[in-house]
Amino acid sequence: MEDIPPLRVYWHRETILHEPPDGAFKLPSTDLLAVDEPHPDQPARVKNIRRIIEETFVDRAHFIPVEPASRSRLEAVHTAEYLDWLESFCADGGGRIDGTTTGANDMTFVAARRAAGAALEATAHTLEDRRGIPYALCRPSGHHAQSDRADGFCFLNNAAVAAQYALETSCERVAIVDWDVHHGNGTQENFEERDDVLYISIHNDHGAWDPTYHPQTGGFEEDGVSKGKGFNVNIPIPSGTGDHGYELIFENLVEPIIESYNPDLIVYSAGQDPGISDPLGRNVVSRTGFRTLGERARTLADRTAGGRYVLVQEGGYQISHLAFATLGVLEGAIGSTFDLEAYGGDDPFAWLDEEIEPLEKAIEQARQYHAEYWPV
Numbered sequence: 001m002e003d004i005p006p007l008r009v010y011w012h013r014e015t016i017l018h019e020p021p022d023g024a025f026k027l028p029s030t031d032l033l034a035v036d037e038p039h040p041d042q043p044a045r046v047k048n049i050r051r052i053i054e055e056t057f058v059d060r061a062h063f064i065p066v067e068p069a070s071r072s073r074l075e076a077v078h079t080a081e082y083l084d085w086l087e088s089f090c091a092d093g094g095g096r097i098d099g100t101t102t103g104a105n106d107m108t109f110v111a112a113r114r115a116a117g118a119a120l121e122a123t124a125h126t127l128e129d130r131r132g133i134p135y136a137l138c139r140p141s142g143h144h145a146q147s148d149r150a151d152g153f154c155f156l157n158n159a160a161v162a163a164q165y166a167l168e169t170s171c172e173r174v175a176i177v178d179w180d181v182h183h184g185n186g187t188q189e190n191f192e193e194r195d196d197v198l199y200i201s202i203h204n205d206h207g208a209w210d211p212t213y214h215p216q217t218g219g220f221e222e223d224g225v226s227k228g229k230g231f232n233v234n235i236p237i238p239s240g241t242g243d244h245g246y247e248l249i250f251e252n253l254v255e256p257i258i259e260s261y262n263p264d265l266i267v268y269s270a271g272q273d274p275g276i277s278d279p280l281g282r283n284v285v286s287r288t289g290f291r292t293l294g295e296r297a298r299t300l301a302d303r304t305a306g307g308r309y310v311l312v313q314e315g316g317y318q319i320s321h322l323a324f325a326t327l328g329v330l331e332g333a334i335g336s337t338f339d340l341e342a343y344g345g346d347d348p349f350a351w352l353d354e355e356i357e358p359l360e361k362a363i364e365q366a367r368q369y370h371a372e373y374w375p376v
Contacts, residue, residue, distance in 0.1 A: 004334050007061045008125055009053060010118040011137035016043040018111035018140050020103035020153070021096060025279070028096060040280060040317040041153045046139045048323040049313075056101055056338045062132070069116035069161060070315065076164045077190055082148045086112075086155060100213055102150050103159030112140055112155040119158035119163055119312050127170050127265065133333045134310045136162075141314045143184035143269050144214065151186060151213040159269045159312050160190040163197055171264035172196065175305075177254060179246070179293060180271025180314040181216030181257060181281035182206065183234065187269065192230045198261045200251055203363075204282060205236035220369040230373030233257060235366045239282035241274070243289030245352035250296050252363050257296045257374045260303050266301045272312030272325035277349045280317045284354050287347035294332020321349045 020039035023029045029036050032036035053061050074083055087109045089097075094104035115138035135160065143159055144152030163174040175198040176191075178184040183203040191197040207217050216222060224232040237245070258266065263311055272290060274283035285293075294311075301309035311333065316322035324347055331337050337345040367376045 004057070004336050007053065007057050007135060007330060007334065008130070008132040009061060009063045009135050009137050010066050010117065010122040010125070011046070011063060012065050012114040014107070014114045015046060015111045015139040017107035018107045019043070019107070022078050026101040028099060034109055041140060042319060044319045045316065045322055046137055048319050049137060052323040052327050053330070060300070064116040066114060066121045068110070068113035069120055069156070072221070073120060073157060073165060074113070074166070077160045078146060079148045080345070081285050083271055086150065092308065093123075095299040095310045097150055097214070100210060102153055102213070108140070108155060115139055115142065116131045116156045116161045119162040120309070122310045122312070123166055123265070123267070127166060133330065135330065136213050136310065136312045138313045141271065142312075143178055143180060143271070143314050144182070145186040145189045148188040149213055151210070152361065154181065154186060157186045157190060159184075159267050160187050162310060162312060163191070163267050166265050173198070173261065174265045174267060175258055175261055175263035176200070176267045176269060177258070177297070178202065178269035178271070178314070180269055180273065181273040181278065181283055182271070182315065183216065184269055185214055185216035185218065187230055188216060188222065191228065192222070192232050193225045195227050195231050198231050198233070198257070198263065200233040200235065200254055200257060202235045202237060202246070202254070204239055220366065221331050222230055223343040223373070233370055233374070237362050238358040240284060240355050241359045242276070242284035243292065244356060245354055245359040246274070246285060246289055247292060248359065248363055253366055253370065253376055255296070255300055256376050257370070258300055260375055263305050264308065264359070266305050266309040268297050268298070268309060268311050269314045270311045270329055272316035272322050272329065275316060275318065275321050275325040275349075276347070276352060277318045277321045278316065280315065285325070286350040287324045288345070288350075290325045290328030291332040291337065294329040295335065296332070298335070300335050
């Protein structure tokens, strides 16, 4: 284990203080059920990730507390009116936003600013060529947050804040690769009219889920606006996609597009909800598959961005498997596998095989569409 590079985990304890309201899982409470349960975005998500890192990396992991993102950094991505509303909403105690699945408490704005701060400081780490793997352990997640609204458990768009910071300080082009199982509509909305950010989203083909808060579909046709045309690359995939399927997606689409774009930095929106037991996804990626994603993330950045990349935590809601899945990503990033007691290098949750044929058809459809803009 002596050759393992250090892991720099940027985070803050205040991110645990965000507490969405309990209910019928992500939905509001109902008299039809006798017992409420915690919202999917539980504090246990990051607690378990932190513990598995501590137990595996031991003294090679460094947890670095972060400052809140400044107002000016947030206004580079979000409107002042929305930030004022969100701060006031949380100060008044929060609650569900218009009855949606997204809810807050009095500490949510504080936690979200810390999460954005984690993404910023992890990005500064890689831009300054510091040693080690930069990982932003963000909570709440960010990729559904649009410039003027919260959505999908997200309030501030951590990846977008990081990308904009990089552009304003040292980069001409930034690529964002999002493997969260849900379409990153907020990141798309933030950059869809620009060509200095290439956004690639790999997601289940779930479509729009709210006419006000999530009108984007994640379809091929949402490929950018004006000079951003072609620089928004949506890759909708069928349910049941697993380890091999994500390799095919990277080989056939993600890697050739990124290599053609040649960014100065890659931001990975690393949501582990494509995992095999996630309650909010329907894919079957195992710890092994996430390890491959982490390895491809690292090697792609080495080939195209001078090794500059940052891992930004997004979703993942089965609180036990999320820890193993995230460990897999980090194992791939460091280029080494931990031999876990009783589990070895395997995934204790893996049991479903994937069906490749539907995914191959989806890749061909995506290839045909995006070939207008990219050499795929």
